[in-house]
Amino acid sequence: MTSPASAPLVELHDVSKTYAEGEALREVLTGASLSLHRGEFVVLLGRSGSGKSTLLNLISGIDLPTRGTVTVEGRELSRLSERERTLLRRERIGFVFQAFNLLPTLTVEENVRLPLELTGRTGTAADERVRELLGQVGLGGRERSFPDRLSGGEQQRVAVARALAHAPPLLLADEPTGNLDEQTGRQVLDLLVGGIRRDNACAFVVTHDPDLAALADRIFVMEAGRLHERRVKP
Numbered sequence: 001m002t003s004p005a006s007a008p009l010v011e012l013h014d015v016s017k018t019y020a021e022g023e024a025l026r027e028v029l030t031g032a033s034l035s036l037h038r039g040e041f042v043v044l045l046g047r048s049g050s051g052k053s054t055l056l057n058l059i060s061g062i063d064l065p066t067r068g069t070v071t072v073e074g075r076e077l078s079r080l081s082e083r084e085r086t087l088l089r090r091e092r093i094g095f096v097f098q099a100f101n102l103l104p105t106l107t108v109e110e111n112v113r114l115p116l117e118l119t120g121r122t123g124t125a126a127d128e129r130v131r132e133l134l135g136q137v138g139l140g141g142r143e144r145s146f147p148d149r150l151s152g153g154e155q156q157r158v159a160v161a162r163a164l165a166h167a168p169p170l171l172l173a174d175e176p177t178g179n180l181d182e183q184t185g186r187q188v189l190d191l192l193v194g195g196i197r198r199d200n201a202c203a204f205v206v207t208h209d210p211d212l213a214a215l216a217d218r219i220f221v222m223e224a225g226r227l228h229e230r231r232v233k234p
């Protein structure tokens with residue numbers, strides 16, 4: 001039997017996803033299998049429309065597969081209620097999106113605090129965590145700014161701090177450096193990789209960025225709905 005320490009964090013077994021397009025059915029993901037473990041930084045490459053976001057949505061339980069199984073920390077997502085999937089996502093997964101997705105009416109500090117509040121963590125320990133994270137991403141002193149006062153890079157750094165706030169074992173990112181210049185992208189990347197290494201978490205990151213792919217422990221490529229693992233040079 002596999003010991004809990006080495007059990008995969010995420011396991012996809014022969015997963016397919018079909019969407020209805022008018023009368024027709026279109027399979028956008030075919031027979032995808034994959035295991036992700038804590039401590040790994042894994043990159044997903046692939047052309048536009050190849051099925052990368054679909055895969056992220058299935059891993060996070062936003063969407064369910066047409067065939068096959070998706071298991072997160074030993075829980076098969078299709079067997080959970082919608083409410084259970086929402087809680088699992090909130091407590092065990094952090095997200096970083098290309099478009100930052102910060103809440104515009106909340107300050108920087110409030111944005112980062114949100115995942116802690118949603119998982120019932122308040123008080124001085126939560127305050128301390130928010131302060132520490134904002135320091136780590138170089139935004140100490142900007143706590144009370146609103147997102148629209150920040151540059152794109154600063155907003156993405158807040159988004160990284162927010163995704164890491166509740167120390168989720170799984171971090172999903174959809175082109176986290178897509179809107180950033182090279183130097184700022186690199187900073188965001190270092191924060192992301194540093195954060196998951198510190199927390200012994202796993203990051204699964206969709207990107208077109210070769211710098212990001214060069215840091216990966218493993219690389220997957222999506223080609224027209226089929227997932228392949230690419231050898232990474234030692």
Ligand SMILES: Nc1ncnc2c1ncn2[C@@H]1O[C@H](COP(=O)(O)OP(=O)(O)OP(=O)(O)O)[C@@H](O)[C@H]1O
Binds near residue numbers: 028046
């Ligand atoms: N809800 C849906 N209903 C119908 N078709 C969908 C739906 N979601 C995605 N698709 C289709 O599935 C295919 C894969 O889309 P997906 O968003 O996963 O690709 P992607 O690799 O993330 O693309 P990009 O890099 O452009 O974001 C596309 O052809 C898309 O039109």
